[in-house]
Amino acid sequence: xxxxxxGRNYTDHIKELQNEKPSEPVIFLKPNTSLLKNNSPFxxxxxxxxIHYETExxxxxxxxxxxxxxxxxxxxxxxxxxxxxxxARDLQDKAKEKGLPWTLAKGFNGSAPVxxxxxxxxxxxxxxxxxxxxINNEERQKAHSGMMLxxxxxxxxxISKFILLKKGDLIFTGTPAGVDKIKIGDKLEAxxxxxxxxxxxxx
Ligand code: MG
Numbered sequence: 721x722x723x724x725x726x727g728r729n730y731t732d733h734i735k736e737l738q739n740e741k742p743s744e745p746v747i748f749l750k751p752n753t754s755l756l757k758n759n760s761p762f763x764x765x766x767x768x769x770x771i772h773y774e775t776e777x778x779x780x781x782x783x784x785x786x787x788x789x790x791x792x793x794x795x796x797x798x799x800x801x802x803x804x805x806x807x808a809r810d811l812q813d814k815a816k817e818k819g820l821p822w823t824l825a826k827g828f829n830g831s832a833p834v835x836x837x838x839x840x841x842x843x844x845x846x847x848x849x850x851x852x853x854x855i856n857n858e859e860r861q862k863a864h865s866g867m868m869l870x871x872x873x874x875x876x877x878x879i880s881k882f883i884l885l886k887k888g889d890l891i892f893t894g895t896p897a898g899v900d901k902i903k904i905g906d907k908l909e910a911x912x913x914x915x916x917x918x919x920x921x922x923x
Contacts, residue, residue: 748823770809788885802851
């Protein structure tokens with residue numbers, strides 16, 4: 721499986737990092753070794769002093785597809801979970817400055833904690849899925865899927881023009897405002913609606 725990330729998909733987050741609004745989805749990859757499951761702890765690496773959390777809805781691809789038309793894209797995912805797109809902001813800022821790839825800033829070990837994936841039947845309206853993040857019991861991010869610049873269908877259609885999607889692939893769909901640095905000892909808790917889906921301790 722592979723993990724595909726979408727950057728700059730929420731206007732309020734684009735503003736907080738002073739990025740430009742993209743005309744097409746911004747796509748990057750995280751290797752499958754970045755996946756962290758079962759509420760495993762995250763061990764803070766020493767190559768970064770500024771790892772940010774980014775809470776995101778995560779789509780699970782249900783069948784192989786390429787050049788998927790947007791109107792059919794809804795048939796290519798079967799579940800939604802929540803994940804944290806950990807980002808070494810210091811490394812990313814350096815890379816951005818020089819126009820270099822984000823691979824190490826986004827793809828380090830354990831940089832993609834993901835919850836259990838809920839079947840689509842759990843959701844009555846895909847354009848109105850609320851999610852949030854608490855750190856040490858304080859709410860830090862809160863948004864809903866209707867705030868995305870690019871819809872789930874648009875993202876899947878766009879990626880599939882370039883990259884063959886396969887069953888089991890995960891797509892991180894972008895983060896809203898409120899990103900910030902993690903520190904050792906923090907306890908992150910991510911929610912879909914009012915249900916706690918994911919817990920990550922920073923060690
Ligand atoms: Mg992200």
